Amino acid sequence: MWRIFHKLGSPKWFFGIAARFMPWLLAGGLLLLMAGIIWGLAFAPEDYLQGNSYRIIFIHVPSAFMAQSVYIMMACAAVVTLVWRMKLADVFVKAVAPVGLVLTFLALFTGAVWGKPTWGTWWIWDARLTSMLILLFLYGGVIALDRAINDEKSAARAVAVLVLVGVVNIPIIKYSVEWWNTLHQPATFKLTEKPSMPAEMWVPLLLSVLGLYLIFGWLACVRMQAEILVRERRTRWVKTFVTTGKV
Amino acid sequence: MHPIRKKRLTIVLFLLAGLSVAVALTTYALRQNINLFYDPSQIAAGEAPTDARIRAGGMVEEGSVIRDPDSLKVEFKVTDYSASVPVEYMGILPDLFAEGQGIVAMGRLGTDGRFVADQVLAKHDENYMPPEVSGALEKASKAQTEAAAETATY
Numbered sequence: 001m002w003r004i005f006h007k008l009g010s011p012k013w014f015f016g017i018a019a020r021f022m023p024w025l026l027a028g029g030l031l032l033l034m035a036g037i038i039w040g041l042a043f044a045p046e047d048y049l050q051g052n053s054y055r056i057i058f059i060h061v062p063s064a065f066m067a068q069s070v071y072i073m074m075a076c077a078a079v080v081t082l083v084w085r086m087k088l089a090d091v092f093v094k095a096v097a098p099v100g101l102v103l104t105f106l107a108l109f110t111g112a113v114w115g116k117p118t119w120g121t122w123w124i125w126d127a128r129l130t131s132m133l134i135l136l137f138l139y140g141g142v143i144a145l146d147r148a149i150n151d152e153k154s155a156a157r158a159v160a161v162l163v164l165v166g167v168v169n170i171p172i173i174k175y176s177v178e179w180w181n182t183l184h185q186p187a188t189f190k191l192t193e194k195p196s197m198p199a200e201m202w203v204p205l206l207l208s209v210l211g212l213y214l215i216f217g218w219l220a221c222v223r224m225q226a227e228i229l230v231r232e233r234r235t236r237w238v239k240t241f242v243t244t245g246k247v
Numbered sequence: 248m249h250p251i252r253k254k255r256l257t258i259v260l261f262l263l264a265g266l267s268v269a270v271a272l273t274t275y276a277l278r279q280n281i282n283l284f285y286d287p288s289q290i291a292a293g294e295a296p297t298d299a300r301i302r303a304g305g306m307v308e309e310g311s312v313i314r315d316p317d318s319l320k321v322e323f324k325v326t327d328y329s330a331s332v333p334v335e336y337m338g339i340l341p342d343l344f345a346e347g348q349g350i351v352a353m354g355r356l357g358t359d360g361r362f363v364a365d366q367v368l369a370k371h372d373e374n375y376m377p378p379e380v381s382g383a384l385e386k387a388s389k390a391q392t393e394a395a396a397e398t399a400t401y
Binding site: 046048050054082083084118120124125161179180181185186197198201 | 270283286
């Protein structure tokens with residue numbers, strides 16, 4: 001196990017492995033996401049209370065779910081950066097932070113669009129919405145801090161500490177609807193219970209969540225590869241890759 | 248594991264633990280500020296201030312909605328099934344507003360215990376279902392209450 005872990009630290013090894021997985025991630029992700037979204041938007045039954053406006057859930061929930069997932073992955077990578085000083089972990093954090101930012105923005109935006117017809121307001125400072133906004137700022141802060149420090153190693157450490165500090169926000173987002181009175185409703189998907197919607201609604205929702213996961217994997221690979229090429233531009237393997245296209 | 252890494256890992260874990268405790272204490276101390284609204288039972292217990300704009304939230308009590316025929320004025324009771332607060336509102340209600348539905352109203356609590364709202368937002372729960380299912384459920388519950396009423400009369 002430790003051997004794989006140490007191998008993962010080699011940017012060149014990762015570059016080659018990622019290239020092999022990427023087509024599958026993209027194909028599977030697109031397939032699942034399209035299936036989930038088309039099923040959800042066009043074929044799933046409408047809701048008894050909200051009618052068709054609830055259908056934005058098929059975009060809102062996957063993006064909100066991924067926004068938090070990406071942050072947890074970043075926090076794990078930050079621990080690896082701080083403890084093992086593994087370059088690849090820092091490459092990951094740097095590569096996926098903008099993706100997380102976009103997903104968080106998407107979650108907030110679709111939430112506002114959903115909130116207007118159902119609740120009657122675009123925005124309210126309840127615990128769920130506010131903690132999600134903090135997540136958006138955390139992603140922005142991570143990107144800004146990384147850009148602000150020129151030295152690669154000190155930037156990696158500073159960013160890792162910021163990511164770790166921000167991770168306390170994740171349980172707050174998750175449990176905000178249970179700990180406090182909020183306008184936002186509690187989660188429909190629970191780990192221990194059956195989802196509180198019929199299968200013809202939750203299956204497409206699950207498909208789009210899984211699809212977005214795979215798309216994220218693909219995006220992370222693409223962005224990490226680009227970052228690796230920039231960082232390792234002086235090495236011999238990058239030079240041969242650029243001239244011959246082989247790793 | 249290498250001793251230096253072990254040390255770094257302990258520092259990271261301490262950082263996380265300390266941070267969690269700090270955030271937990273802060274949010275616990277600020278819980279009433281973080282809560283979006285007061286429950287009817289909190290209002291009944293006198294926990295809500297009467298001199299500030301606050302939010303009250305709960306379910307619209309069945310059979311309590313009185314609409315003024317000449318204006319947009321609405322009166323209803325908000326309940327959490329242990330206490331209820333009368334609410335007055337003048338304006339357009341959200342589409343989801345209905346008896347038995349959750350709402351959050353913003354406004355002022357009068358000294359007489361009446362809540363005068365200037366904004367009413369609808370709150371919905373996490374349950375989604377197709378209209379046929381909800382209709383069938385309603386029919387079933389109605390049949391059940393009717394059956395119960397019948398057995399009661401015999």
